[in-house]
Amino acid sequence: MPKTRIGLIGYGGIGRVHAAAYRAIPFHYGLPAESIEIAGVATTRRETAASAAAEIGCGFFTDDYRELLARSDIDAVDICTPNNSHREIALAAAAAGKHVYCEKPLAMNALEAESMAQAVDAAGLKAQVTFNFRFFPAVMRARQLIDEGFLGRIFSFRGRYQRSSYIDRDKPMSWRLQRAHTGGGALFDLGSHILDLLYFVLGEFAAVHGTLDTLIKERPRALGSAEMALVDVDDIALLHARLGDGTLGTVEISRMGTGATNDLTFEVFGERGAMRFDLSDPAWLHVYDARDVDSPLGGERGFRKIEAVSRYAGQRAPDWTMTPDFMRTHAECQYQFVRSIWNDSAPSPSFADGAHIQKIMAGAERSSAKGGWVSLSDV
Amino acid sequence: MPKTRIGLIGYGGIGRVHAAAYRAIPFHYGLPAESIEIAGVATTRRETAASAAAEIGCGFFTDDYRELLARSDIDAVDICTPNNSHREIALAAAAAGKHVYCEKPLAMNALEAESMAQAVDAAGLKAQVTFNFRFFPAVMRARQLIDEGFLGRIFSFRGRYQRSSYIDRDKPMSWRLQRAHTGGGALFDLGSHILDLLYFVLGEFAAVHGTLDTLIKERPRALGSAEMALVDVDDIALLHARLGDGTLGTVEISRMGTGATNDLTFEVFGERGAMRFDLSDPAWLHVYDARDVDSPLGGERGFRKIEAVSRYAGQRAPDWTMTPDFMRTHAECQYQFVRSIWNDSAPSPSFADGAHIQKIMAGAERSSAKGGWVSLSDV
Amino acid sequence: MPKTRIGLIGYGGIGRVHAAAYRAIPFHYGLPAESIEIAGVATTRRETAASAAAEIGCGFFTDDYRELLARSDIDAVDICTPNNSHREIALAAAAAGKHVYCEKPLAMNALEAESMAQAVDAAGLKAQVTFNFRFFPAVMRARQLIDEGFLGRIFSFRGRYQRSSYIDRDKPMSWRLQRAHTGGGALFDLGSHILDLLYFVLGEFAAVHGTLDTLIKERPRALGSAEMALVDVDDIALLHARLGDGTLGTVEISRMGTGATNDLTFEVFGERGAMRFDLSDPAWLHVYDARDVDSPLGGERGFRKIEAVSRYAGQRAPDWTMTPDFMRTHAECQYQFVRSIWNDSAPSPSFADGAHIQKIMAGAERSSAKGGWVSLSDV
Amino acid sequence: MPKTRIGLIGYGGIGRVHAAAYRAIPFHYGLPAESIEIAGVATTRRETAASAAAEIGCGFFTDDYRELLARSDIDAVDICTPNNSHREIALAAAAAGKHVYCEKPLAMNALEAESMAQAVDAAGLKAQVTFNFRFFPAVMRARQLIDEGFLGRIFSFRGRYQRSSYIDRDKPMSWRLQRAHTGGGALFDLGSHILDLLYFVLGEFAAVHGTLDTLIKERPRALGSAEMALVDVDDIALLHARLGDGTLGTVEISRMGTGATNDLTFEVFGERGAMRFDLSDPAWLHVYDARDVDSPLGGERGFRKIEAVSRYAGQRAPDWTMTPDFMRTHAECQYQFVRSIWNDSAPSPSFADGAHIQKIMAGAERSSAKGGWVSLSDV
Numbered sequence A, B, C, D: 001m002p003k004t005r006i007g008l009i010g011y012g013g014i015g016r017v018h019a020a021a022y023r024a025i026p027f028h029y030g031l032p033a034e035s036i037e038i039a040g041v042a043t044t045r046r047e048t049a050a051s052a053a054a055e056i057g058c059g060f061f062t063d064d065y066r067e068l069l070a071r072s073d074i075d076a077v078d079i080c081t082p083n084n085s086h087r088e089i090a091l092a093a094a095a096a097g098k099h100v101y102c103e104k105p106l107a108m109n110a111l112e113a114e115s116m117a118q119a120v121d122a123a124g125l126k127a128q129v130t131f132n133f134r135f136f137p138a139v140m141r142a143r144q145l146i147d148e149g150f151l152g153r154i155f156s157f158r159g160r161y162q163r164s165s166y167i168d169r170d171k172p173m174s175w176r177l178q179r180a181h182t183g184g185g186a187l188f189d190l191g192s193h194i195l196d197l198l199y200f201v202l203g204e205f206a207a208v209h210g211t212l213d214t215l216i217k218e219r220p221r222a223l224g225s226a227e228m229a230l231v232d233v234d235d236i237a238l239l240h241a242r243l244g245d246g247t248l249g250t251v252e253i254s255r256m257g258t259g260a261t262n263d264l265t266f267e268v269f270g271e272r273g274a275m276r277f278d279l280s281d282p283a284w285l286h287v288y289d290a291r292d293v294d295s296p297l298g299g300e301r302g303f304r305k306i307e308a309v310s311r312y313a314g315q316r317a318p319d320w321t322m323t324p325d326f327m328r329t330h331a332e333c334q335y336q337f338v339r340s341i342w343n344d345s346a347p348s349p350s351f352a353d354g355a356h357i358q359k360i361m362a363g364a365e366r367s368s369a370k371g372g373w374v375s376l377s378d379v
Helices: A013-029 A046-056 A065-070 A083-095 A110-122 A137-147 A186-202 A326-342 A351-370 B013-029 B046-056 B065-070 B083-095 B110-122 B137-147 B191-202 B326-342 B351-370 C013-029 C046-056 C065-070 C083-095 C110-122 C137-147 C191-202 C326-342 C351-370 D013-029 D046-056 D065-070 D083-095 D110-122 D137-147 D191-202 D326-342 D351-370
Strands: A004-009 A036-042 A060-062 A076-079 A099-102 A127-129 A154-162 A205-213 A218-220 A228-230 A236-243 A248-254 A263-270 A273-278 A285-289 A304-306 B004-009 B036-042 B060-062 B076-079 B099-103 B127-130 B154-162 B205-213 B218-220 B228-230 B236-243 B248-254 B263-270 B273-278 B285-289 B302-306 C004-009 C036-042 C060-062 C076-079 C099-102 C127-129 C154-162 C205-213 C218-220 C228-230 C236-243 C248-254 C263-270 C273-278 C285-289 C304-306 D004-009 D036-042 D060-062 D076-079 D099-103 D127-130 D154-162 D205-213 D218-220 D228-230 D236-243 D248-254 D263-270 D273-278 D285-289 D302-306
Touching: A004 A013, A004 A065, A004 A326, A013 A036, A013 A046, A013 A326, A013 B013, A036 A046, A036 A065, A046 A060, A060 A065, A065 A076, A065 A083, A076 A083, A076 A326, A083 A099, A083 A110, A099 A326, A099 A351, A110 A127, A110 A351, A127 A326, A127 A351, A137 A186, A137 A273, A137 A285, A154 A186, A154 D248, A186 A205, A186 A236, A186 A248, A186 A263, A186 A351, A205 A351, A205 D205, A236 A351, A236 D236, A236 D248, A248 D154, A248 D236, A248 D248, A304 C304, B004 B013, B004 B065, B004 B326, B013 B036, B013 B046, B013 B326, B036 B046, B036 B065, B046 B060, B060 B065, B065 B076, B065 B083, B076 B083, B076 B326, B083 B099, B083 B110, B099 B326, B099 B351, B110 B127, B110 B351, B127 B326, B127 B351, B137 B191, B137 B273, B137 B285, B154 B191, B154 C248, B191 B205, B191 B248, B191 B263, B191 B351, B205 B351, B205 C205, B236 B351, B236 C236, B236 C248, B248 C154, B248 C236, B248 C248, C004 C013, C004 C065, C004 C326, C013 C036, C013 C046, C013 C326, C013 D013, C036 C046, C036 C065, C046 C060, C060 C065, C065 C076, C065 C083, C076 C083, C076 C326, C083 C099, C083 C110, C099 C326, C099 C351, C110 C127, C110 C351, C127 C326, C127 C351, C137 C191, C137 C263, C137 C273, C137 C285, C154 C191, C191 C205, C191 C248, C191 C263, C191 C351, C205 C351, C236 C351, D004 D013, D004 D065, D004 D326, D013 D036, D013 D046, D013 D326, D036 D046, D036 D065, D046 D060, D060 D065, D065 D076, D065 D083, D076 D083, D076 D326, D083 D099, D083 D110, D099 D326, D099 D351, D110 D127, D110 D351, D127 D326, D127 D351, D137 D191, D137 D273, D137 D285, D154 D191, D191 D205, D191 D248, D191 D263, D191 D351, D205 D351, D236 D351
Parallel strands: A004 A036, A004 A076, A036 A060, A076 A099, A099 A127, A154 A248, B004 B036, B004 B076, B036 B060, B076 B099, B099 B127, B154 B248, C004 C036, C004 C076, C036 C060, C076 C099, C099 C127, C154 C248, D004 D036, D004 D076, D036 D060, D076 D099, D099 D127, D154 D248
Antiparallel strands: A154 A263, A205 A236, A218 A228, A236 A248, A263 A273, A273 A285, A285 A304, B154 B263, B205 B236, B218 B228, B236 B248, B263 B273, B273 B285, B285 B302, B302 D302, C154 C263, C205 C236, C218 C228, C236 C248, C263 C273, C273 C285, C285 C304, D154 D263, D205 D236, D218 D228, D236 D248, D263 D273, D273 D285, D285 D302
16 A cells, blocks of 8 residues: 655745645545645744644654655655745655655756756655645646647637735735745746646747836835835736737736735636636536537537536545635645656656746846846746 | 544545544544544455555455454544445444444435434434534534624524436436435535534524425436436525524525535524625635724724634644545544544534434425424424 | 508506617618608607607697597507507507507506407407517527426416515605506516516416515605505515416516616526526526436536527627617517508417406405415406 | 717727717716717718718718828817828818817827827817726726825735736737837727726826737738738737836736736725726726724725715616616716816817827837836936
């Protein structure tokens, strides 16, 4: 029986989600509980590590992630720390012979991301990045339909990820608004998700034109403070992009999308059909089949709201509400990683995928700074 | 530290959901893993009980639920068996001094349900029925708004629960189509959910008029069989209802709602506002405020798609997709049960609530059989 | 060249709509302007008749509709007066040998309606009732699809027409709230429309169960008055109904649908498919094809939002917005009437159709009064 | 009594719509029929002019528009001819002292448009361009809300106009695909509409970045022909734009939007609120009020689907369906023109407005050709 023991590094909100998701996998797929086990947890403070271990129900905790890497009863590590520590931890894990699962965005920039991808490859380890939105059944079905040629020649695409988290000018400065901690702004935090979905369903990007802007350029140093601090990352990023085959598309990314809770959507238009996914109603894929003219409805074509019949192949626990939540998509992404270890198959989304997204974001930043289109081969 | 050890009875699809949901609660609320523990599992066959125990990671399993009841390391049982065994198990659990959590519908009929409610009450135990749909944040917010008087005097209401599970006439006979196993048809299986939601947000029902019908009256005894068996339960049930205060409403329940996946919706119309919930897009509550005339939008009132800001009070694991899934609602329902034990508070939805739903369903059946309205005080 | 000269009786809001619609028909269908001409107008007061004539651009006006009936240059009359004068005018028109077009509901009760239908039939005249909602292309397509067998055996149906016009308890008494002027309340005013749509797409009704209620039983005699007057018509009417072939359905009618502007919708569920129409988004018909399993999308069926390709056969003026408005549906209904004269074909919806709707409404009222189902053969 | 006599030039599909719309205005606003009269019609062929006159019911027709301009009983002309004749006719009309109403896009390029605006201004005449989409009540309300400061500081905007008219590669060459006849492709035909709406609600554009593409570069010379002809206009145009105050936005225009019937939408995001309009459901404006935190709903803000209460001020004919159609928006645009003559007020949208749109389009073309942003002050 395959068995993977995981060391979790970082236990903020997203670390807790990863932990819960690992524990749910056996129920989703009818596996023995011990096939996936969190064997230890590391945070930066002893108290938080101790309470994390109690919550997880694991025996080992530490405030030094290197202690986790040193343990022989750990097969893989899961990195849930801030962006600016991803590279250091991933390289150390690779050196220690541990498989690596890492939150997005993979790194602070394209160079870091590539060095990480190379390190795990060189060590023959499995490495995956958390692009959990790929694992909505409707997104998986979108990819499958495109692979099957459902859309025919693709005319154009559009993606958007908008939240409204920063519309209040009184919201104070935080690490998410500082390049030194995050590598980038809305483009990195939200853009990495939507760019990955477009890449997942459509393939590699070749060139981008980016217009980035910081709409609120200074914020109180702390809540209510009169002292102001400069925001040095974007809060809106508009892209035009061309894929490897020349297909044209547009991407909108914003933290200032007033009224948006979590407005992630993509659309693809092709010669034979079209499709649309909307995270605010994620159970469904909207598809249009230009060949419907021969159906019993005659020429009366229109968008169809479909639900993937075989949602998660092999899923055992029923879901009558049919809308997988955030945690379920994480569980699926993590299950994909664990199976790549069990089956010695390629993990997906891989660190190389994460590095491609990082190049698109770097290209958009460069384009916005200098004007004009930027070829990703120059990034 | 409070600690509850549960014995799970039944491990079909829904048993697995309950198990996973118990395990997720500590992550949702930042509790020690051991505060909620599944200490044993019973099914009707030794092999399935053994594999259930492996999946759950618990030490004890049995093919006789009475063995679970006999254990001193078990505080409560969770009944996930077919409807026609609920009463027997619940009464035995009450006799053994175990708190009881039971899947819906509570019983085969109103009389059984009342006897169950009385037994647990007499034993001073906590008893809850699984009406998990109450625990969508949007539904909880609907109830809260009505309690706060947001709608003013209520004019009327409407509920619907439709699925399309039985539209194929070649679908063979099964236990769900036999009164002896289920107590009722669509009215019991789907109706219990929507009736409970209406009861939860609006209060007790006083009288009903029901029109029940069996649209496909016989089905193949098995898939492809030429031998036919009679269906003796409804597959569509239409209700008119009056609440205790005379408020009029309509409820539609059907297994023959072609095209429906899981079409549960309710609407309430009042003097000051209106609201609508739709399970196919469950993150949102649609509300209309008739007093919006004084807002900056002037007289231009309209339905607003709102999202509960404080979704689950105390929730620790973030959910960016904002759409709780089936399992999350079960976890919340179960957490409510566990807390009623920890705090010696009233469980909700209680067995008495489950018995009220059973009376509404009995009234609808009687009305359909004899014609005319039926007062629930006569059921 | 065919030519029809119309005498318009009544010039309130709806009379004006009819007038404008007649004038638009030649543009819609590329006909000479003089093929449809309003040759005269009658109202109850000379001043309003004169200004109506100026607006219409017609030479004759009168405050006595009998003068219109007496004119030889008038082929047909269009009755846009209150419900309680329909019968008198229609019988007089029939006696004068004029074709008759009449607003809905056709009459004050079923008996009146039948006498009107008999009178025009006996006189060999064309007579049509204004059920203009039939003439949305999506509704016409719904009927056509059902006629073609698209739905297969029909399982059940649902209709609703809700407005919020009377939710304010301070809204004063008016003729619409008095049985002597209207014949009935929401059931007559709104119900006649939705009942006609269901009848149009599904066929004759055989029996109904009705629950009617007056939610606000007395209202100020005038705006701000302290003196109250009794409302003697329904403002909500809930129906269960069976069609001639036994098909079961539900209909909701309300003037107290808080938040509703014009919420008319119908749904039909069948063995092979389903459909839904919604007046708040009237360009589209939502259809579900249970046979889509063999399409390129495999088993992934779902509702499709279709637009009728051949919207109005022969329409010449383009409509890029694709949403016909109220006036366009009136023009189409009137064009159908005029063509029945030109081609000596059967008008549709006929006075007999109007009389059937009147019987359904009478059945619902009787059922509500006495309790129990009412067979329309007894009405 | 004011009275305007119009000479209609061109009677294709859109000419017919204009004619019908003029005739409807008196009914919409309770005016004498003769206040707005089509006194003559010109087309390029005598037969079509004659049949147009019969349909309109006017006395004069000609195959030479100059004859219309020479008549003293004509106050204004309405130009419904192809784009490449707009300038010649408008200049001739100005010389003849006739007010001018002209279909969009105003001209073949920015220079032509400006010369037209100058000519009518110099002659002291009223001149208006047909941007009828401004006259949906929801769009008018959007403008009004922004003028009232409802959105506060504007963060960003988005517009789109997509149709699917050219996705079929076998669709043959036509005048719409030839620059010499149209001046431009999708950008001109569809883009002029959405750019005008954004300009109408948000104000002047200052700079654009455009990416134009021709997705199907050659088409059969005629249906089924093997001979191919080159398409020399765009069928997709993606824009980034900055308004005069620096506000950033994105615009997508495409004739290759597979599945789109008439997908025109705009969204504006501001510090205090947001709004969205969608032509596929044009009765509504979706608005979000960031100040709703103080409403009875507490912090639970969300988009509200509102309907303008005072839809068309002074409208007399009721519209229960609440969705004005294409023809109604034309009538309103034309009524605005006629009133500018009656009241000697400024027509809107004026020829200067039309010329601004033309400059935006020219800037987008230049940007696409040379790369980089283009300032409209350089166009």
